[in-house]
Amino acid sequence: MATDTTKEKGEGSGVPFYDDLENLKKLCDFLRSKNGPPVREALLMEKRVHYLKGEKLVNFMFEPKKGVKWPKKLPKFESRQDAIAVCKELCKHQFLLRSEKRGKGDLGVSRVREFDEAGYFTWLYEGDKTVSHVMTTLLIVGFLFCVCFPIWPAFLRLFVWYMSVTFLLFTFGLITLRGFAFLFIWMIGFEFWFLPNLFDESLGFVDSFSPVYSFESTKPGQLPYRIGVAVAFFSFCWWAITQPSEFDGFVAAQGDFLKDLYAGTLLSDMSQSDKENIDKPKVQSLEDLLKSLEDDMENENFRKEVDEEEKLESLLDNLVGTEENVEEEEE
Template sequence: MAPAAKEFYEDQKNLNKLCNFLRSTDGPAVREAIMMDKRVYYIKGEKLVNFMVEPKKGTKWPKELPRFSSRPEAITVCKELCNIQYIHRSEKVAKGELEVARVRDFDESAYFTWIYEGDMTNKNLMTTALIIGFLCCTCFPIWPNFLKVFVWYMSVSLLIFIFFLVTLRAVVFLFVWIIGYEMWFLPNLFDESLGFCESFVPVISCEKTKDGQLMYRVGVFVAFSSFCYWAVTQPSEFDGFVKGQGDFIKDLYAGTLLSDISQKDKENIDKPKMPSLEDLLKKLDSEDEEEKELSEEEAAEALLNSLVEDSEDIDDEEE
């Protein structure tokens, strides 16, 4: 290793920078396994050295880190990573399961588990934000009224935006599909297998429709044209529909959709519905009264039956 590079990687801070790069998404591919009931990431020593000497195509090596010119240079750094316990040698005991090896020296043919987790600042900040967000959500009933109104307006605005976005995507797809192409705006927007940023890539996708869809496109065009003609020729109904939608949005923002509910119920809409002691006592009294009424009815019915039987006995004696 060149003297300048050797001195560079002798500093642990610089080694941390190298490990941050190796542990990032631009680093070498790693595998998952279980070791001591914990999920870990491991890599073969040969692949680690190969990546450090000759990174995969398209990898952007950090400018502040010197490149390795030979395999012995990379092996020297890997041995140092073992010495400071950033990685440790492991052995496979089963499929997807590792254990710590007794031999600690670096060897290209062995497997090595990452102990270095990288910069924990972002992870700690995200954990703190998650805890604060959870506490804020659970304490929503005691929020000030202006914050509740703000959250309500934000939620309604987001809901309306998503609705119009989905509708716009569908309408644009319909128009272009009738022409003979399939065009989607943000095609991966609802793909749950992708990350947040990847869901917005690409912005637009456009492909020619498959053969055999001409009759379907003509049928959809005729149906859509008929609907548009009906909407134009029925201005009073269509205007009423537009006005109704506008009133609905206004009521949604104003929170007056539940106008038939009392003000007390509106204020307590987020509170659990627990019966009071007075309600429970009234319920018990009503049940006792019902049982009493039933017992009286049963007694009257029994008396009536006995009278009927007595009258039948008298008739039999007279005969």
């Protein structure tokens, strides 16, 4: 490879640093990180991929943008020719694939495989798969663990129930406090949100907790609405305070509610024996089987008696009808 960018792998070796495949992988790890060159998303053979233009990749490798810290373990490129030569090596080892733009967000495989600054290139290098494999294994094990919930030990199921109820109460309390804090501060002319991106589905888990709060002035023209909401809210509070009530009874009722919620008896109509035997297979006892057999025999005898009575009634009806016909003929 024609490049001047070198780094000794041993004493006096003089081997170009990026001739080593492992060193190329280290370079790709940096280029594919969040500090690497910006990429776009598209579909290549019905698969979502990241791609960029060759010129932008070379510019980033030769002259990184301000604020980008180039790894110390990777030597910098002294010329554009050095960066282009390494890009050719990336294509040679199929870390990059040259592509053609067919339309917006749609790519196709190019017949030309060599690197060219004017072409578009799709990243095929995905880095070390160890973390991905571990996460996939944990996902499968966790799914099987959840599916086997009916055979969990009783103490573990109880722990999961308590944890779920606590998380539910915490979430409900957090939403309520956020709402009241926003209402009070909005009435005085400001919009305040604690964890404003908490319920933004377009963000990741970490980004949902950033920033911690937002504080802005309300938009002009909201003064009449703020006054109306303030009058209605404080009027309701005054009405609630002046009404006769027993605060101790209210506190006791809330305590009973929480106890029933944690005990799982809030809306339950099952007996304690049914709860304890909920995981046991339903097998009839010998007494139940004998009783069901007797009931079946009684039902069969009853049906036979009914059938005999119906036959007798039909015979009597036929006999009466025959006598009436004879009398009519004699007359």
